[in-house]
Amino acid sequence: MAVVSTIVFLAVLVLLVVNSPGWEDVKRQFFDWAEFREALPEILSAFGTNVRIFCIAEVFILVFALVLAVLRSLPGPVFFPLRALAIVYADLFRGIPTILVIYILGFGVPALQLSGVPTSELFWGTVGLVLVYSAYVSEVYRAGIESVHPSQEAAARSLGLPPLLNDFIGLQKDTALIALLGVVEAFRQSQIDVAATFNYTPYLATALLFVLITIPLARFTDWLVARDRRRSQAARLAG
Amino acid sequence: MRRAFIAISLLAAALAVTAGASGKSSAAVAIPGCATDSLKLVSAGTLTVGTDNPAYGPWFGGGEIKGSKWKINDPATGKGYESAVAYEVAKRLGFAKSELKWVAVPFNTSFRPGKKNFDFFVNQVSYTPQRAKNVTFSASYYNVNQAVVGVKGKPIATARSKADLRGYELGVQIGTTSYDYIVKNIKPTSKPAVYDTNNDAVTALKNGQIDGIVVDLPTAFYVTAVQVENGTIVGQFLSVGSQERFGLVFQKGNSLAGCVNKALTRMRADGTLKRLQTQWLSKATGARVLQ
Numbered sequence: 001m002a003v004v005s006t007i008v009f010l011a012v013l014v015l016l017v018v019n020s021p022g023w024e025d026v027k028r029q030f031f032d033w034a035e036f037r038e039a040l041p042e043i044l045s046a047f048g049t050n051v052r053i054f055c056i057a058e059v060f061i062l063v064f065a066l067v068l069a070v071l072r073s074l075p076g077p078v079f080f081p082l083r084a085l086a087i088v089y090a091d092l093f094r095g096i097p098t099i100l101v102i103y104i105l106g107f108g109v110p111a112l113q114l115s116g117v118p119t120s121e122l123f124w125g126t127v128g129l130v131l132v133y134s135a136y137v138s139e140v141y142r143a144g145i146e147s148v149h150p151s152q153e154a155a156a157r158s159l160g161l162p163p164l165l166n167d168f169i170g171l172q173k174d175t176a177l178i179a180l181l182g183v184v185e186a187f188r189q190s191q192i193d194v195a196a197t198f199n200y201t202p203y204l205a206t207a208l209l210f211v212l213i214t215i216p217l218a219r220f221t222d223w224l225v226a227r228d229r230r231r232s233q234a235a236r237l238a239g
Numbered sequence: 240m241r242r243a244f245i246a247i248s249l250l251a252a253a254l255a256v257t258a259g260a261s262g263k264s265s266a267a268v269a270i271p272g273c274a275t276d277s278l279k280l281v282s283a284g285t286l287t288v289g290t291d292n293p294a295y296g297p298w299f300g301g302g303e304i305k306g307s308k309w310k311i312n313d314p315a316t317g318k319g320y321e322s323a324v325a326y327e328v329a330k331r332l333g334f335a336k337s338e339l340k341w342v343a344v345p346f347n348t349s350f351r352p353g354k355k356n357f358d359f360f361v362n363q364v365s366y367t368p369q370r371a372k373n374v375t376f377s378a379s380y381y382n383v384n385q386a387v388v389g390v391k392g393k394p395i396a397t398a399r400s401k402a403d404l405r406g407y408e409l410g411v412q413i414g415t416t417s418y419d420y421i422v423k424n425i426k427p428t429s430k431p432a433v434y435d436t437n438n439d440a441v442t443a444l445k446n447g448q449i450d451g452i453v454v455d456l457p458t459a460f461y462v463t464a465v466q467v468e469n470g471t472i473v474g475q476f477l478s479v480g481s482q483e484r485f486g487l488v489f490q491k492g493n494s495l496a497g498c499v500n501k502a503l504t505r506m507r508a509d510g511t512l513k514r515l516q517t518q519w520l521s522k523a524t525g526a527r528v529l530q
């Protein structure tokens with residue numbers, strides 16, 4: 001039944017799109033197979049930059065976010081300034097749109113013309129992502145640290161993992177924002193192709209790559225959630 | 240009845256002649272088959288022309304007008320080369336100055352599929368055969384060369400050939416034929432940095448994040464005169480293969496392009512295009528050619 005209803009639903013959707021008045025134009029400018037094949041190799045090689053960015057950023061985020069979470073969890077009035085700092089940080093970097101953080105760092109810091117400070121767009125773009133996503137991930141850590149009794153640490157860890165992986169999926173997609181600084185990653189490469197031909201098909205190629213790299217992580221997250229549920233059910237039955 | 244008709248015709252003809260005589264050029268001679276009310280327009284009675292906002296010099300001029308949404312320059316002033324060309328085309332098609340309406344259209348949306356909100360788009364768009372598969376281009380209204388801008392005193396300023404430029408970090412605005420020129424003809428050892436806007440490329444140049452930017456020659460003069468202190472035009476490049484040219488952009492298959500082309504042909508034949516180039520782009524010609 002589920003299969004039938006899915007097929008009927010999709011068929012109706014496809015018929016609606018294909019019979020729309022603008023479909024011929026859209027087909028020519030968005031679904032051009034020759035264009036797709038021509039653009040894919042370069043986009044794929046540019047996608048390597050995205051992968052490098054998020055692999056490096058994830059390591060720094062895991063460490064930096066932990067520092068932030070620990071600072072925020074320090075007890076007592078003595079540590080109030082540190083706690084306040086951590087709170088202000090989380091508010092600030094979750095509040096500012098990522099695109100602005102990247103823009104301000106990437107063009108602003110090099111404009112200071114300080115000797116010894118890197119001017120690389122790739123460097124500052126990655127720093128921007130680390131700053132923003134550390135704010136999110138520190139909240140995930142904090143939830144894990146604060147909400148659970150010490151005897152249930154393992155459960156806390158597994159509770160924290162799905163939101164953490166969610167943030168990383170977000171990070172993977174946001175690596176495209178570094179294009180703003182002139183870095184030719186997958187999205188920028190597809191933009192270049194689109195502008196050269198006035199054909200949007202290369203965007204589809206880029207979208208596909210992002211989806212392909214996100215799906216394994218998404219399924220892994222689902223699997224973790226399902227496993228936890230099984231375990232807690234088993235524990236309840238045993239108890 | 241018939242007499243009245245003749246009288247009106249004579250009056251109309253006389254008006255047309257005086258209008259022609261009072262105009263700066265012989266523009267009022269109507270183009271056969273292109274009567275104003277027979278043109279297919281997005282908004283009847285109005286020629287709607289799109290360009291990007293902000294409108295930069297030397298393509299647009301006249302500065303900002305208070306209360307107008309246009310930044311840097313307001314195209315409706317008629318100043319600057321592209322604005323002047325648009326008004327001249329409009330005039331030849333029988334539109335009064337007030338019947339030309341400007342709409343702000345980002346470059347990236349100028350070629351999207353579906354109905355366009357402009358009759359044509361004028362924004363230094365170069366003709367390429369691939370682009371022409373998705374939009375209709377007019378004939379050339381400007382034959383353009385690319386140029387490279389650097390900073391005085393930096394090593395790149397001493398480059399005398401394309402080969403000399405190969406070792407430098409070059410920046411460029413996305414979607415430009417300047418990018419194609421770098422990749423196909425300069426072939427630098429490191430990939431060029433590609434920015435959303437020319438402004439971002441200029442910022443990166445000022446910050447020292449890149450050594451040079453590649454833009455069309457008139458824009459290079461604007462960048463060095465207005466945007467980059469100590470900016471210098473290292474040199475210009477000649478087109479490789481067919482001469483690069485700017486065309487007005489129309490919805491694919493728009494029949495209006497035929498009439499606009501007739502107007503452009505006349506503007507070229509009677510020296511109007513040349514005159515407008517001398518008026519608005521004259522400063523933008525003398526730069527060393529990098530072979």
